[in-house]
Amino acid sequence: MxxxxxxxxxxxxxxxxxxxxxxxxxxxxxxxxxxxxxxxxxxxxxxxxxxxxxxxxxxxxxxxxxxxxxxxxxxxxxxxxxxxxxxxxxxxxxxxxxxxxxxxxxxxxxxxxxxxxxxxxxxxxxxxxxxxxxxxxxxxxxxxxxxxxxxxxxxxxxLTPEQASAKLRTNEESYLVGRGEGVVRYDVVQIPSNDPIEDDHVEKIVEVPNTIAAAEDGKLRSDWMFWGVFDGHAGWTTSAKLRQTLVSYVARELNNTYKSALQDPKLNVPTAESVDAAIKTGFLKLDHEITHDSVQKVLKAQSRVVAAEILAPALSGSCALLSFYDSRSKELRVACTGDSRAVLGRRGSSGKWTATALSVDQTGGTPSEDARLRAEHPGEQYVTLNGRILGGLEPSRAFGDAVYKWSKEVQDKLKSSYFGRTPSKYLKTPPYVTAEPVVTTTKVDPSKGDFVVMATDGLWEMLTNEEVVGLVGQWLEKQAVNDQSKSTSTTGWLQSWFTSQKSSSLPIEHHDQGSDRGQRAPIRQQQWGVPTGKDERFVVEDKNAATHLVRNALGGKDRDMVSALLTLPSPFSRRYRDDLTVLVIFFGEGEGNGKIELNTDASATANGSANGKPKL
Incomplete structure (x- = not known):
């Protein structure tokens, strides 16, 4: 049978x-x-x-x-x-x-x-x-x-709808933040498409020592908070390296910058330019270690085993999106290398939300990046080809991807002695790809319940900036209604600034963000034939805000679409969706109990994905 x-x-x-x-x-x-x-x-x-x-x-x-x-x-x-x-x-x-x-x-x-x-x-x-x-x-x-x-x-x-929901929630985590000032919660989820997943992420608090904590108002600086999402490609090793070391490199440079400012009686606190420069220096030093220091170590060791281990993060690559929040000044800096994206959600005067991009997608097809590359490599017709660097790599900024940074001589030497790829026929004046980020600064207003969504491009292929912010706003409405119906609240932070509204459409204020914002359209909506502007396709079923976004990116109310896309194993799934890493940070005025606690209502504790230990 x-x-x-x-x-x-x-x-x-x-x-x-x-x-x-x-x-x-x-x-x-x-x-x-x-x-x-x-x-x-x-x-x-x-x-x-x-x-x-x-x-x-x-x-x-x-x-x-x-x-x-x-x-x-x-x-x-x-x-x-x-x-x-x-x-x-x-x-x-x-x-x-x-x-x-x-x-x-x-x-x-x-x-x-x-x-x-x-x-x-x-x-x-x-x-x-x-x-x-x-x-x-x-x-x-x-x-x-x-x-x-x-x-x-x-x-x-x-998969049945129930099995699809379980798969969506397998890697979800949520934490309630009660230390520092201004951050009350963050949610994160990952959905693999590649096997193993090439994305990664990091969340960390660096407690500022008293030696650099002085401020202009006499208060002590409390915490530096970092969140990062890393979109790996051609392997997972580079994104894993960033998870392990990027925050440490950036924090070290920030530490030096703040110390130097304290020693200058005219400054006391560093300038905005010097803080931005410290972040960029941290990025570039780490990439130099990955890409160039690794070559020297391999040539010195003269071992294929060493070469395989050390060169892996250089031969693969990763985009990086890192947010740095100073909990005393309420300034959020977003450093972007590649095409992951951060978007701010802020309540407007109408009570609805506005979406503001905090980063620009950096690809060979982005006009500003194309112009920069052509200015750096004059006369090279194919420095970008079909929106790709030398016709190959899409992101114009990335960690690793050494074949776009090493000279032809270095690549030939490594290939003859160890292993590697044949250099591009268009390679003339490397490097063509840089890890230097573009840094933006935003003053966060916790009293109004600002939030930030950080995600790899797998999400932005499926949803627009306004849809993402509107979906989080819709999720907040549902949480506020649920909170009001409970005798004891686990989401009481909502009530300090949020009044629930009932609406069939997303609570978003539409506005023109300009034609050259570097934000690519969600191509998957065209691929799947999804009608744009149809808010009724969305649903609220999850307690984790990041999982809520992924569910609606994969089909929302259309359970068959969600189930089909989650059923597909690698490598078949890669035709229809990318790896997904989504992180949602909620700013607000919390209790300030000095703790970071696992939010069990929105974390996959049952299967051991969340082990109860705070990631920050």
């Missing part, structure tokens, strides 16, 4: 509607056809025991994995090339009874497909075929016995 199920998944036909109906009348004894395609053209019936299940939403019906709308990923320099087609078609499906074909289901007013009655004892299957995704239903008593059928298609049992 199991063999029959798999064999029946073999044949993929593309008939016309009339031919399909004829085929279905001759179907097997199971007499149930293909359910639907997550594609942009008519689904092809599969000769298998599969049935219609429920109403299908527009985004899924129009194409999560459509060949005409997905952009094919090709690993070039660690980031994926992008090709987008605008063609989107209408999905159709067919179903049969014992000896009767029902024909084409009618399309409802909302664009979905009407359903027919089926037995409840079914399970969903997901089929991956040449870049397209299909879902179908199989009888509950016939498990899938092979991961691929005889046509080479990937056949998977699709």
């Amino acid at each position: 199991r063999r029959t199920v798999i064999q029946n998944l073999r044949t993929l036909r593309r008939p016309t509607a009339r031919k399909a109906l004829k085929q279905l009348r001759l179907a097997s004894a199971y007499n149930a056809p293909f359910q639907r395609s997550i594609a942009n053209k008519a689904p092809q019936p599969l000769q298998a025991p599969m049935r219609w299940s429920r109403r299908i939403s527009v985004p899924v019906a129009l194409g999560v994995g459509a060949a005409a709308t997905y952009y094919a990923y090709q690993q070039q320099g660690g980031k994926s090339a992008t090709e987008v087609s605008s063609a989107v078609g209408q999905s159709r499906g067919y179903t049969t009874g014992q000896a009767t074909a029902y024909g084409t289901p009618s399309t409802s007013a909302t664009g979905g497909i009407d359903t027919v009655s089926v037995p409840e004892a079914v399970r969903k299957a997901l089929i991956v075929d040449q870049g397209q995704l299909y879902t179908a239903e199989i009888p509950a008593d016939q498990p899938i016995s092979k991961e691929t059928d005889y046509s080479g298609r990937k056949v998977l049992e699709m």
Whole structure:
């Protein structure tokens, strides 16, 4: 019986509607056809025991994995090339009874497909075929016995909505911050697409020693708080190196800068320029260690084992987004190297939220970055090609990625003695990629409940800045309502500045952020055929704000889309979504109890992902 199920998944036909109906009348004894395609053209019936299940939403019906709308990923320099087609078609499906074909289901007013009655004892299957995704239903008593059928298609049992939620929450963590001034909570979650995940993150508090704590108002500085997200590519080693060492490098430079300012009676506190310079110095010193000091160590050791260990972070690469918050001055500095992004959410006069980008995506396709590179490498026509550095790497700033920083002589020497890649034919005057960040400074107002979302580009491929801020605002509304209904509150920090509002749309004030803000459009919405500006597609189901953002990025109310995207294993999933790392920082006036406590309501404590020890 199991063999029959798999064999029946073999044949993929593309008939016309009339031919399909004829085929279905001759179907097997199971007499149930293909359910639907997550594609942009008519689904092809599969000769298998599969049935219609429920109403299908527009985004899924129009194409999560459509060949005409997905952009094919090709690993070039660690980031994926992008090709987008605008063609989107209408999905159709067919179903049969014992000896009767029902024909084409009618399309409802909302664009979905009407359903027919089926037995409840079914399970969903997901089929991956040449870049397209299909879902179908199989009888509950016939498990899938092979991961691929005889046509080479990937056949998977699709996660149920409950299993999808569990997977979303596997790596979520939330902490309540009661020390310093101004930060009350932060939430973080990671969802892998690569195996292993190439993203990483860090959260850390550095207690400022009294020797550098003097301030202009006589108060002692309390804490320096750091949050970082790191988007690795071509491997995980560089992002892991940043998690381990970047905050230490930056804090050391800040420490020196503040000490120097105290020794100058005219300053007492460092200038804004000197603080920015300290952060940049920390970034550049670490990258120099990764990229250049490693070469000297390898040449001195003359060992392939040493070379494999030391050169790994140099040969792979990572973007870095680091936030530095001075809890006394309430200044938040965001240092961006690459195309991860930070966005500030702030309540406007209307009570809704405004979205302000605190970083600019740095790629070969960003006009300002393209102009900088061409000025640094005059006469080199291919310094950027198709939005990529030398036609390969997408981020114009990154740690590691030494093949864009080493000279040709160094690369040839390492390759002949140890290992490496052939230098680009366009390589003339390296380095082409730098780890120097662009630093922005924002005065945070905790009394108004500002928040910041930091995320790798996997999130920004799916949602706009305003959607992300509006979704967090929507989440806050739901938490405030829940808080009011409880006799004892675990989210009492909300009530000090937030008044709940009930609305079907996202509580966001729309405003023009300019045409050249360096913020790329969420390309996945085009790939999946998601209608923009449709707030009704969003849902609030999670207690962790970062998980809430990821759920809605992957489909929101469309549970089939969420389940399908989370079912796909690596490397298939990389065609449809990237690794996701999302961090949400909430500013406010908390209790100030001097502690950092795990928020068990929004952390994956059950499976040991959160071990109860504060990350800060």
